[in-house]
Amino acid sequence: MIRQLFDRVSCTYTYIVLDLKTRECVVIDPVMEQFDRDETLMKQWGYTPKYTLETHTHADHISAAKLFREKYKSKIAVSSYGLAKGADIYLKENDSISTEQISIKVLHTPGHTEESLCFLYKETIFTGDTLLIRGCGRTDFQGGSADDLYESVHSKIFTLPSETKIFPGHDYQGRLWSSVGEEKKHNPRLTQTKEQFKELMQNLGLSYPEKMNVAVPANSLFPDT
Numbered sequence: 001m002i003r004q005l006f007d008r009v010s011c012t013y014t015y016i017v018l019d020l021k022t023r024e025c026v027v028i029d030p031v032m033e034q035f036d037r038d039e040t041l042m043k044q045w046g047y048t049p050k051y052t053l054e055t056h057t058h059a060d061h062i063s064a065a066k067l068f069r070e071k072y073k074s075k076i077a078v079s080s081y082g083l084a085k086g087a088d089i090y091l092k093e094n095d096s097i098s099t100e101q102i103s104i105k106v107l108h109t110p111g112h113t114e115e116s117l118c119f120l121y122k123e124t125i126f127t128g129d130t131l132l133i134r135g136c137g138r139t140d141f142q143g144g145s146a147d148d149l150y151e152s153v154h155s156k157i158f159t160l161p162s163e164t165k166i167f168p169g170h171d172y173q174g175r176l177w178s179s180v181g182e183e184k185k186h187n188p189r190l191t192q193t194k195e196q197f198k199e200l201m202q203n204l205g206l207s208y209p210e211k212m213n214v215a216v217p218a219n220s221l222f223p224d225t
């Protein structure tokens with residue numbers, strides 16, 4: 001079972017995958033300011049967090065991974081392709097994070113950042129900022145590359161069965177989830193040619209995220225507690 005939660009300030013989605021048998025859960029992209037909310041829900045459901053997974057080093061919010069580890073000894077799992085230090089597990093392509101009944105497969109999908117990951121769980125993919133609903137993450141910092149993002153999406157996400165459910169890292173317009181088939185058909189960026197896509201991504205003219213200078217260092221260091 002998957003629960004989807006939203007942080008209104010950063011428009012981030014957090015996902016909690018529940019192991020109904022062991023009553024452990026895996027938390028994907030938890031947000032620091034929402035720790036109390038998430039913890040309360042887990043307590044009410046009777047679940048203990050076993051792992052926290054980060055799709056990438058977020059620039060717009062600070063992860064709650066350290067808080068979960070401090071309180072529940074959950075393991076912090078981050079990309080092995082980045083610079084984060086002090087995590088418990090460094091994930092690479094084809095690794096799995098498992099509990100008795102859950103197995104989440106790791107895909108390395110560089111582009112939004114060079115260490116970005118997607119997580120595949122049964123017929124669902126958690127795409128982080130690699131692929132958003134009718135959009136995608138920016139590619140202009142943290143080793144981002146429009147070329148890589150285009151390749152990652154086309155080779156690792158758009159090759160999945162069309163009914164695969166897409167749970168993105170953010171949405172700014174109130175949409176919750178999508179599917180591979182839907183994005184292959186309607187994503188206005190990723191349906192273009194690679195050259196058109198690269199030009200489009202070069203000309204987005206976005207300002208840097210407000211919290212970037214605080215969030216990136218905080219999300220890159222998980223010191224032992």
Ligand SMILES: [Fe+2]
Pocket residue numbers: 056057058059060112129137
């Ligand atoms: Fe991001």
